[in-house]
Amino acid sequence: MDPAAAPDAAAKPPLKILLAAPRGFCAGVVRAIDAVEQALKLYGAPVYVRHEIVHNKYVVEDLKRKGAVFVEELDEVPDTSAPVIFSAHGVPKSVPDEATSRKLFAIDATCPLVTKVHREAQVHFRKGRHILLIGHEGHPEVVGTIGQLPDGAFTLIETAEDARAVMPRDPDNLAYVTQTTLSLDDTAQMIAILRERFPTLSEPHKEDICYATTNRQEAVKAIAPKVDALVVVGAPNSSNSQRLREAAERAGCARAVLVQRAVDIDWTVFSSIASLGVTAGASAPEVLVEEIIDAFAERFAVTVETVTSTEEDVFFPLPRALRPDAAE
Structure with a gap:
């Protein structure tokens, strides 16, 4: 049978979908x-x-x-x-x-949570500290953060090996900031290494990895061990979406895949599953989550259960120039 072909309704195998919450837009x-x-x-x-x-x-x-x-x-x-x-x-x-x-x-x-990191870096720089930036080279957020200060103000730390190898000129006068969309586990490892090597390292008042990244990774960790496969709805250039896929794999789900749209699903990966986790990166709209679930419903007799790890109520107002009275 063509694995891409949808079976007859009567022949549909059962599939329990665990839908992670929170997911999607932050x-x-x-x-x-x-x-x-x-x-x-x-x-x-x-x-x-x-x-x-x-x-x-x-x-x-x-x-x-x-x-x-x-x-x-x-x-x-x-x-x-x-x-x-x-x-x-x-x-x-x-x-x-x-x-x-x-x-x-x-x-x-x-x-605003990225702006917070920019301001932290500026404060450290004014105090004469060299800044270790934990993040991914070339990511727009990292490019933007590095661009807040003169050349040489930052050293980029991408891996635990970088954290072990970095040799700053003044090891007693350091601070660190992080990209907001990193893996919680990877970042914790790098910070632990830096703390051990540089005991006077200055830290953020509140961790830089944002609430949404944290919450979505924790939600994935809650469902990943319970499912045969997991789909992250998101773009390949989305850092937080890629980290969700990695978090699922680490939490025990061997078949974790990142998918942009239903048309991108490789159905051979899901040929023999009875349970599926679904989540979405912070830049993926809910309509795409629904599209993915509908695609599985064409091939399986689907039941959906939402698994909520925390509630979110964060709201950021629009930039001032775009508030309702701006054009008056």
């Missing part, structure tokens, strides 16, 4: 997407957006249809009075400086 992602939609509402199309507003192709394509124009750098934006929005990941200081010099109408949709 407050920072909601704020960033709402920022683009509100700018379109207040000022009309086009609205320019530097970089993907969040790492999700479905979201980006939807906003394009509504009149958003996505660019990688500001030199792609013409001289215009239209809004230019910076993505949720944050940007180097050179970007708003360029926008100011060109008199662009810039709106910063950086997640």
